Amino acid sequence: MAKAIDRVKWTFLSRVMLQLGFKVDWVKLVMRCVTSASFSFLINGHSSGHIIHSRGTKQGDPVFPFLFLFHAEGLTGLITHAVERKMLCGYRICALALVILHLLFADDTIIFCGADCTQAGVPKNILYNYERASGPTVNFSKTDVSFSKGVSAERRNQITLLLDIREVLSHNKYLGAPTFVGKSRKKPFLFLIDRIKKRMSQWMDKLASWAGREVLIKAIAQAIPTYTMSVFKLTKTACQTIQSSIIRFWWGYNQEDCKIH
Numbered sequence: 001m002a003k004a005i006d007r008v009k010w011t012f013l014s015r016v017m018l019q020l021g022f023k024v025d026w027v028k029l030v031m032r033c034v035t036s037a038s039f040s041f042l043i044n045g046h047s048s049g050h051i052i053h054s055r056g057t058k059q060g061d062p063v064f065p066f067l068f069l070f071h072a073e074g075l076t077g078l079i080t081h082a083v084e085r086k087m088l089c090g091y092r093i094c095a096l097a098l099v100i101l102h103l104l105f106a107d108d109t110i111i112f113c114g115a116d117c118t119q120a121g122v123p124k125n126i127l128y129n130y131e132r133a134s135g136p137t138v139n140f141s142k143t144d145v146s147f148s149k150g151v152s153a154e155r156r157n158q159i160t161l162l163l164d165i166r167e168v169l170s171h172n173k174y175l176g177a178p179t180f181v182g183k184s185r186k187k188p189f190l191f192l193i194d195r196i197k198k199r200m201s202q203w204m205d206k207l208a209s210w211a212g213r214e215v216l217i218k219a220i221a222q223a224i225p226t227y228t229m230s231v232f233k234l235t236k237t238a239c240q241t242i243q244s245s246i247i248r249f250w251w252g253y254n255q256e257d258c259k260i261h
Contacts, residue, residue: 008071009135010035010054016070019077033063072104074134078126079111088122089114105175115151120159144168177231189238192225196242199224200249213250221246 010031017027039051079101082088090101091112103110111126113119127138143165147156160167173179178188203216225234225242 007135007137008068009133012074012134013067013071016074020070020073030063030067034067071134075109075126075130076102076104078130079123082122082126088119108175115147115155115159117155117158117162120162124163140165177228181232185235186237189228189232189234192228192234193238193241193245196221196224197245200245203249217246217250221249 013034014027014031017030018024037053039049039053040047041049079088083090083101088101090099092099100112102112111123113123131137144167145160145163145165146168147159156167173191178191181188199220203213228234
């Protein structure tokens with residue numbers, strides 16, 4: 001979505017909260033916090049002007065992430081309604097797995113549907129209706145579509161023309177983690193090893209104290225693969241390579257010689 005924070009319609013936000021079952025008094029209290037913000041301009045050191053906006057939420061407000069979740073529930077409801085009417089089907093990893101309809105992370109959205117023109121037009125209509133009702137617009141310049149291997153080239157062209165967005169073969173990474181891990185489990189995680197080695201090489205000649213090395217290892221080097229390891233199980237070779245890089249940095253290593261561990 002484009003300018004999702006600034007374009008949130010207050011009426012849509014309040015209706016979603018009421019639809020979710022919150023009490024009217026509580027919704028009024030939350031909306032009073034949202035609608036009470038005002039802006040002024042600092043000109044030549046003096047504050048002037050008093051502008052009250054008509055939509056959007058305050059960035060940096062600790063309540064905002066929760067309010068945006070309520071706002072995104074509108075899109076979730078539209079997708080669920082389309083599935084109930086059998087207009088849209090999601091993605092199933094195996095026969096006994098749950099159907100994945102969509103994935104949301106802040107204002108980033110991934111929608112799964114069948115590779116035919118009938119189903120492909122449903123997400124476009126859902127996003128159009130959500131855009132009209134909620135306020136935020138779809139950023140089509142950053143929107144793309146990817147297909148599975150069994151979809152023919154002719155059908156791919158038909159769907160991309162219908163959606164009017166570009167096709168990508170695959171997404172290498174999404175939110176810092178690889179989106180596809182095939183038979184070779186070594187190649188997708190090489191970026192972690194390269195990133196850690198790059199950091200180590202930058203620190204070699206700058207720090208000599210043991211305390212500084214310990215802080216860098218614990219706070220940065222060992223923290224880099226933490227997020228990826230919470231999603232994927234790294235190979236033993238990758239873990240050993242990362243560990244050896246940290247050990248060489250700890251005991252002191254440069255291009256000319258290597259100290260005894």
